[in-house]
Amino acid sequence: MTDSLRLGVAGLGTVGGGLVRLLAAHADRLALRTGRRIEITAVSARDPAKDRGLGNALGGARWYADAVEMAADENVDLVVELIGGETVAKAAVEAALSRGKPVVTANKALLAHHGVALAAMAEKAGVALNFEAAVAGGIPVVKALREGLAGNRIEAVYGILNGTSNYILTSMAESGASFEDALAEAQKLGYAEADPSFDVDGVDAAHKLALLASLAFGAKIDFDAVHIEGIRRVSALDIAFARELGFRIKLVGTARSTGEGLDVRVHPVMIAEGSPLSHVDGVFNGVVVHGDFVDRMMFEGRGAGAGPTASAVMADIVDIALGVRLPLFGVPVEALSPARVMPVTARQGACYLRLSVVDRPGVIADIAAILRDEQVSIESLLQRGRAPGEGVPVVIVTHEVQEAAMARAMARIGALASVLEAPTMIRIEQIKRA
Numbered sequence: 001m002t003d004s005l006r007l008g009v010a011g012l013g014t015v016g017g018g019l020v021r022l023l024a025a026h027a028d029r030l031a032l033r034t035g036r037r038i039e040i041t042a043v044s045a046r047d048p049a050k051d052r053g054l055g056n057a058l059g060g061a062r063w064y065a066d067a068v069e070m071a072a073d074e075n076v077d078l079v080v081e082l083i084g085g086e087t088v089a090k091a092a093v094e095a096a097l098s099r100g101k102p103v104v105t106a107n108k109a110l111l112a113h114h115g116v117a118l119a120a121m122a123e124k125a126g127v128a129l130n131f132e133a134a135v136a137g138g139i140p141v142v143k144a145l146r147e148g149l150a151g152n153r154i155e156a157v158y159g160i161l162n163g164t165s166n167y168i169l170t171s172m173a174e175s176g177a178s179f180e181d182a183l184a185e186a187q188k189l190g191y192a193e194a195d196p197s198f199d200v201d202g203v204d205a206a207h208k209l210a211l212l213a214s215l216a217f218g219a220k221i222d223f224d225a226v227h228i229e230g231i232r233r234v235s236a237l238d239i240a241f242a243r244e245l246g247f248r249i250k251l252v253g254t255a256r257s258t259g260e261g262l263d264v265r266v267h268p269v270m271i272a273e274g275s276p277l278s279h280v281d282g283v284f285n286g287v288v289v290h291g292d293f294v295d296r297m298m299f300e301g302r303g304a305g306a307g308p309t310a311s312a313v314m315a316d317i318v319d320i321a322l323g324v325r326l327p328l329f330g331v332p333v334e335a336l337s338p339a340r341v342m343p344v345t346a347r348q349g350a351c352y353l354r355l356s357v358v359d360r361p362g363v364i365a366d367i368a369a370i371l372r373d374e375q376v377s378i379e380s381l382l383q384r385g386r387a388p389g390e391g392v393p394v395v396i397v398t399h400e401v402q403e404a405a406m407a408r409a410m411a412r413i414g415a416l417a418s419v420l421e422a423p424t425m426i427r428i429e430q431i432k433r434a
C-alpha cells in the first residue's frame with residue numbers, strides 16, 4: 001500500500017450514512033483494489049450530537065458545521081457532497097474544485113442546473129467531478145454511457161428514473177395503497193428527496209434525464225425546456241383501467257435524438273404488460289439505451305436507498321483513487337453542443353383518455369364529434385357502470401394522434417357541461433423488447 005485517500009464527507013443522512021457503513025464494511029477490499037487506504041478524515045452535517053447509528057465508524061474524523069470550511073481542510077483530498085440542494089452543496093463543491101480537489105456528488109438537482117459550469121471548473125482544475133449516484137441510484141449507467149458505450153452514437157435513452165414514484169405506483173397497483181400512504185412509506189425507507197414534490201412531480205426524474213441526455217448526446221440541455229409531468233393525477237381508477245386494457249402505468253423519462261432536435265420529456269406513460277419496463281417495480285429503476293452499434297440494452301437495479309446509492313458513490317471514489325479522470329459529460333465542456341429541446345406538442349402517439357361524464361343519452365356522441373373534428377381517431381371506448389344523472393367513467397384509447405390535436409380536443413371536451421372533471425390523459429408508449 002502506498003498512500004491514503006482522505007475523504008471529507010458533507011452530509012450524513014441516508015446516503016452519507018450508507019457510505020460510512022460501506023467503507024467500514026469494505027475498507028480492506030477497497031485498499032486491495034485501489035492500492036490506497038480510503039478513510040474519512042472530516043465530516044460536515046447539521047447536528048453533531050445526533051445518533052446516526054454509525055458506532056465508531058467515523059473514528060477521529062474532524063467535525064465541521066460548515067461544509068465549505070471542511071472542503072478547505074488540508075487533510076481532505078477528496079470532497080464527497082451528500083447534502084443535496086443548490087446552496088451549501090454548490091458552495092462546498094466549488095470550494096473543493098477551486099482548491100484543485102476532486103469531488104464526488106449524488107446531487108442531480110445541482111448538476112442539472114449547474115453541471116456545465118461545474119464541469120468547466122473541474123476541467124480547469126484538472127480534477128474529477130463524478131456523479132454516478134445522481135442518476136438511477138446503484139445502476140452504473142453514467143459509467144455505461146461515458147465508458148462502456150463510448151463506441152456508439154446514442155439514439156435514445158429512456159426509463160424509470162425515480163424510485164419513490166415507482167414505489168408509489170407499484171404500491172397503488174399491487175396492494176391498493178393510497179398515494180399518501182405509499183409516499184410516507186417511501187420517505188420512511190429513505191428513498192424520497194428532502195422535498196418529496198421533486199419525486200412525485202417528476203422533477204427529480206427530469207434532473208436525471210437531463211444528465212443522461214447530456215451524456216448520451218454530448219449536449220447542453222436547457223432544463224427549463226424539458227416537459228415535466230408527475231404522478232399526482234394518476235388515480236387508482238386509471239391503474240385499474242390500465243390493467244384491464246393490458247397496460248402498466250410508469251413514470252418514464254425519454255431522451256431521443258431526432259432530425260429536429262432532442263425529444264426530452266418526463267411524464268406518466270402506459271406501457272404494454274410484458275414490455276421491458278413494465279415489470280420494473282417498487283424502488284427499482286430501469287434504463288434502456290439504444291446505440292447504433294450495440295443496439296438496445298437495458299439496465300435495472302435499485303434507484304434509491306442508502307446501500308445502492310452508497311455503492312455508486314464508492315465506485316466514483318474508487319475511480320478517483322485509481323487516477324481515472326473523465327469529462328463530466330463524456331466530452332470536454334467546449335465540445336458540448338447546444339441542443340434544441342423539442343416541445344411536447346411535437347409528439348405523435350396513442351393516448352388514454354379518462355372522462356367522468358353525466359350518464360345520459362347523447363353525451364358520448366358529443367365527445368365523439370369533438371374527437372372527429374380534431375382528427376383524433378378512436379381505437380376503443382369503455383364505459384363502466386350505470387348511474388343515470390350522475391358521473392360515470394368513460395375511457396377512450398386513441399390511435400396515433402398529434403399531441404397538439406389531442407390538447408385541443410381535451411380542452412373542448414373538458415368544457416362540455418356533461419363532463420364533470422378535467423379529462424385525464426396518459427400517453428401510451430411502445431417499448432420494444434431489448
Ligand SMILES: NC(=O)C1=CN([C@@H]2O[C@H](COP(=O)(O)OP(=O)(O)OC[C@H]3O[C@@H](n4cnc5c(N)ncnc54)[C@H](O)[C@@H]3O)[C@@H](O)[C@H]2O)C=CC1
Pocket residue numbers: 010011012013014015016044045046047065066067081082083084085088106107108109133134137190191192193194303304305306309
Ligand atoms: N436518498 C436516496 O436514495 C438518494 C439520494 N440522492 C441524493 O443524495 C443527496 C443526499 O440525499 P439524502 O442522503 O437522501 O438526504 P438526507 O436528507 O437524508 O441527508 C442530507 C444530510 O445533509 C445534512 N445537511 C443539511 N444541510 C447541511 C449543511 N448546510 N451543511 C452540512 N450538512 C448539511 C443533513 O444534516 C443530512 O445529514 C441529495 O442530493 C439526494 O438527491 C441520490 C440518489 C439516491
Ligand SMILES: N[C@@H](CC=O)C(=O)O
Pocket residue numbers: 134136137161162163164165191192193199204303304305
Ligand atoms: N428521491 C430519489 C432518490 C434517488 O435518486 C428517488 O426516489 O429516485
Ligand code: NA
Pocket residue numbers: 132133134135136137138139140141142312
Ligand atoms: Na447510477
